[in-house]
Amino acid sequence: MNKNDIKVFCLICDKEVFAATTDPEVWAGSMPGGAIHFTSSGNYGSPLWDPMCDFIELEIFICDPCLLKKKDKVLHCVTHKKNTYDYTPWNPDIHKGV
Numbered sequence: 001m002n003k004n005d006i007k008v009f010c011l012i013c014d015k016e017v018f019a020a021t022t023d024p025e026v027w028a029g030s031m032p033g034g035a036i037h038f039t040s041s042g043n044y045g046s047p048l049w050d051p052m053c054d055f056i057e058l059e060i061f062i063c064d065p066c067l068l069k070k071k072d073k074v075l076h077c078v079t080h081k082k083n084t085y086d087y088t089p090w091n092p093d094i095h096k097g098v
């Protein structure tokens with residue numbers, strides 16, 4: 001199947017996610033417009049998803065309005081040198097895209 005033939009949808013509201021550009025060569029999954037693309041290569045402890053392989057991922061899309069509705073459940077993480085992390089509640093007003 002041609003990648004451009006694969007439609008992508010918001011995980012929360014099921015609305016189709018379209019590409020951020022009108023260029024027909026750009027797949028919505030690689031450049032979603034008004035949505036965020038999340039990937040996971042697995043999690044230790046998940047009996048549902050942990051393939052333990054660097055070449056397999058799940059890809060999830062969540063549209064911006066749904067992400068905003070769920071913002072209280074989103075963590076904002078800053079990675080520091082020496083592998084330390086700061087987790088705070090996500091503020092959707094910072095680090096906005098264009």
Ligand SMILES: [Zn+2]
Pocket residue numbers: 010011012013014015062063064065066067
């Ligand atoms: Zn949505």
